[in-house]
Amino acid sequence: MKNDRKYRLLIIDDDKEMVNLLVDYLSKEGFSCLGISNPHSAIELMSKETYDVVISDLIMEGKDGFTLLEEIKEIDPDIAIIIITAFGTLDTAIEAMKRGAYYFLAKPVKLDSLKILIDKAVEERRLREEHKLLLKEAERKFHFNNIIGKSKAMQEVFKLIELVAPTNINVLVLGDSGTGKELVARAIHYNSHRKRNPFIAINCSALPDNLLESELFGYVRGAFTGAITNKKGLFEVADKGTLLLDEIGNMSLNLQAKLLRVIEDKEIRPLGSIQNRKVEVRIIAATNKKLEDEVEKGNFREDLYYRINVIAIYLPPLRERLEDLPILAQHFLEKYGLENGKEVNGFEDEAMRSLLNYEWKGNVRELENVIERAVLLSKTNKISVQDFSLRGIKKDILLFEPMLEKCPTLEELELYYIRKVLKDVNGNKEEASKVLGVSVRTLYRWEKKL
Incomplete structure (x- = not known):
């Protein structure tokens, strides 16, 4: 099967026949191949060009494959290097892998096996590059400079994001629904040292209590009916990263107690397990509720409130x-x-x-x-x-705005409004009088002034 993209291979072997064999076969398989017999020129080539995979002999005149492997890795740490040799032993293979080789093959090389290895190596490199691009895009997208707002309130939000992002402290993001609480949480994560690790968000009001618990802490096989395999909880998935607990104000008191223990002990216990597991997660909590009031009502634990509210960021409504x-x-x-x-x-x-x-x-x-x-x-x-389809718009303001620009008298405003009502009801005097709250006779008298 031919490759859609011409992946670049560098083949290094002091046996010219082996070089020609590999270049001929792999070129036909759709790769762009360069073969060299002098290992000393490999470093110069690697410094000038980018390759996806290097295939190198281990024992060559003037330079051994281990030294070459380390020098290539210094130039491109992510490159896959496949070592091939006629003098392979288990110890040699282990040493090659320790030094960063992708794989170790003994000669004579099975060409179809080599092709499968190369396909796997270039796919893994493609995925790594794609991940790096996605990370850069996420960093750009969620940089706090890209959160839109020139108001004084939003400038204060930006200052707080910049202040807390490099730290490990827990953050509480407050604001009405739709104000952008998750956007702020992501901005904190992608401007922190945790940005290369997961950002996981969960809405605490979207799941029943028992399901939320299993989502957060995970479970082991047999923990409950239907638990046929082990499953990691979101705390484990987010390890070394950030976990956003959205709408934390809706979390039950039972789960609040377990969350408090995780924050204090940095350990979780999956459902059905008897062993704790260490986790290192930054918690960002978000809510549209006034948690102080919920504490007073007994709906939210006071000790948990103080643990998550180290720094609070308030997002004002639009x-x-x-x-x-x-x-x-x-x-x-x-x-x-x-x-x-x-x-x-x-x-x-x-x-x-x-x-x-x-x-x-x-x-x-x-x-x-x-x-x-x-x-x-x-x-x-x-x-x-x-x-637009705006419901609940302040129509009284919109109605008079054009008129107010002319600084009218009260009588002019009154007549303007009467005309507007009559127009809206297609001239029906009875309907207009009901809207205006006057009798039909009074409306007729006013109409004479129009």
Whole structure:
């Protein structure tokens, strides 16, 4: 089977016939091969070019394979080096693996076995490179500089993220639903020394108590009906990384006690097990509840509260930082315009006014949803108010805004409103009088002034 990508192989052997044999076979299998008989030139080549796999003899004139292996590893620590030799012993193979060889093969080499090994090596290298790219993208995406907000409240959030990220302290993130608590938790993780280890998030209100316990601590085979295999809990999965306990205010008192023990002892015990297991996890807790009130009510353990609340980061609701709304809206506009191939480059003034006058009970998450829908519905290069479906908008403010710009008299405002009501009810006097709270006769008298 041919490779879709031409992976690059460097073949080193002072036996020219062996070099030619391997280059010929592996080239036909779809690899890009360079074969050399002088091991001294290998280091110079490795310094100038990038290879995916090196295949090297162990015993060569002028330089042994072990020395060459170490020199190549200094240049590219991730490269797979397959050692081949006619003088192989178990001790030699073990020594080669200790020094960083990917695999050890004895001559004569079975070409199909070598091909399988190379395929495995290049796939593992591809996955490592992909992981590095994903990590870099996550670091870029979740860098606190990429959390949008110019308001004073958000600047304070950024300062706290920068302060706590390099530490190991537990953090409590507070804020209403949709304010971006998980985004802050990820920013803390990806700006810390734990960034190469897992970030795991779980919503404590999404699972029943018994399922949440098994998710967090894991279980052993036979712990309960249906536990046919061992399963690691999220504390073990997140070892050396970060665990976000979202909506921790909904966790039961029973689980709170077990969580407190994990924080204090840095150990977990899977369900059905009699042995504790060490874990080293940073805990970030998040909630939309006032935990002080929950402590007073007896719904949340006071000792746990103080253990998770070493540093608290409060995310204000969107309605309290409206100066951030235009740049958030523009960010989502560009994001969904690009994703959907639509050239939408701004908002009409009335559309932006309607966004600023909306209550945003769902906060930034709701704003993102509204902008995504508007981008899909928009038929022009600017978002209009007709592209929104905002329920509960402060229509009284929107209604009078155009009129207020002209500094009208009270009588002019009154007549403006009457015209608007009559228009909305298609001139029906009885309906209009009900809306205005006056008799039909009074409405007729007012209408003479219109």
